[in-house]
Amino acid sequence: MPRNRRPRDREAKSAEIVEAAATLFAQVGFDKTSMASVARSAGITTTTIYWYFQDKEALLVAVLDHLLTEMLQGLQAQAAHSWTDRLLWVVERLQEHSKLVTAVHALSATSTTVATWHSAFHELTDALLAEELRQSGVDAAQIPAMARLGVFTIEGLLMHPLPREEQRAVLELLSARP
Amino acid sequence: MPRNRRPRDREAKSAEIVEAAATLFAQVGFDKTSMASVARSAGITTTTIYWYFQDKEALLVAVLDHLLTEMLQGLQAQAAHSWTDRLLWVVERLQEHSKLVTAVHALSATSTTVATWHSAFHELTDALLAEELRQSGVDAAQIPAMARLGVFTIEGLLMHPLPREEQRAVLELLSARP
DNA sequence: ACCTGAACACCGTTCAAGT
DNA sequence: ACCTGAACACCGTTCAAGT
Numbered sequence: 001m002p003r004n005r006r007p008r009d010r011e012a013k014s015a016e017i018v019e020a021a022a023t024l025f026a027q028v029g030f031d032k033t034s035m036a037s038v039a040r041s042a043g044i045t046t047t048t049i050y051w052y053f054q055d056k057e058a059l060l061v062a063v064l065d066h067l068l069t070e071m072l073q074g075l076q077a078q079a080a081h082s083w084t085d086r087l088l089w090v091v092e093r094l095q096e097h098s099k100l101v102t103a104v105h106a107l108s109a110t111s112t113t114v115a116t117w118h119s120a121f122h123e124l125t126d127a128l129l130a131e132e133l134r135q136s137g138v139d140a141a142q143i144p145a146m147a148r149l150g151v152f153t154i155e156g157l158l159m160h161p162l163p164r165e166e167q168r169a170v171l172e173l174l175s176a177r178p
Numbered sequence: 179m180p181r182n183r184r185p186r187d188r189e190a191k192s193a194e195i196v197e198a199a200a201t202l203f204a205q206v207g208f209d210k211t212s213m214a215s216v217a218r219s220a221g222i223t224t225t226t227i228y229w230y231f232q233d234k235e236a237l238l239v240a241v242l243d244h245l246l247t248e249m250l251q252g253l254q255a256q257a258a259h260s261w262t263d264r265l266l267w268v269v270e271r272l273q274e275h276s277k278l279v280t281a282v283h284a285l286s287a288t289s290t291t292v293a294t295w296h297s298a299f300h301e302l303t304d305a306l307l308a309e310e311l312r313q314s315g316v317d318a319a320q321i322p323a324m325a326r327l328g329v330f331t332i333e334g335l336l337m338h339p340l341p342r343e344e345q346r347a348v349l350e351l352l353s354a355r356p
Numbered sequence: 357a358c359c360t361g362a363a364c365a366c367c368g369t370t371c372a373a374g375t
Numbered sequence: 376a377c378c379t380g381a382a383c384a385c386c387g388t389t390c391a392a393g394t
Contacts, residue, residue, distance in 0.1 A: 010377095034367065035367080047370085047371090047378075102284040109276065110210065148340070149334075153327065156327075159333070160300060160326075169322070174327065188358095212387085224360095226358080228389080234387065234388090
């Protein structure tokens, strides 16, 4: 048996499943999306999904990886824009996927797979934010705590929809630092 | 038929169910706790729960109300302590129920019942925090945004466990205000 | 009024069987 | 290697039947 026989097809197929799942997870939510509906949307049988992914949680992690890759590409594509414009772009993207954020938080308490992804994700975002803060000339000693405060604020805004002005007031207060 | 016939018994029974559910929801999580296990823990049949609560979400709201009442009483009981001591007490209590917090966030996106409870809860906590800030002599115009930033930070710390020192660093940065 | 046992539609997952 | 249909254990919820 030859290794990597038709790897292209396998990847294409699993990508289709991931895309179908990504749409449904974002719109309907992870818990309320059945494996059957993912299969239907991908034009396959429920059991076929299990040939590509170990279980529903593994499918979620694949979806998260896919969205993260997309987001990092989108971020790179607009490197020309200002720091605050890019931050707003990230917030908007995350807002579209707030149901995924809550799902990750909920599952992190029980699933080690998701918990691992979650902390890796925050290591990445913390590093990105820290680098931006460093370039803004922020005192090095305060950077880690500030990066965390930034992440917490963004997640808070996702979880608690506020009128635009109040949202801006919070962000302004956050960035009003000595 | 007399109104309020044996209201004591009815309340006592539903309180037993709520307490059983509160323990399981906090330990196992809302989604992973079955109505059957709540019933078993309360010494009744699954269907009996539905005589006291419309559905699983209504049971969750009853649990949340119960915990909130307990927390407000506990807060009042230690009115003598300092403001920061009381805040730490609240954070510790919430940490024990972080699974409830994620459940509320996740369900708020789809359930109007839970979403309503969620915003009522935050109106209350915002008011409490704002009052504390007012008494600390904070500029009135900045209070609403500061209260929100405080809530977001507390929730962020619940969702992303950090070493004690880093946790303190974030809280210190938050309270380091002109 | 209160509680139950049997039943319903649905869920994630498995497995023997096909190609 | 890849995909399926039938089956399994479980879930939240309903309902007719009991007291």
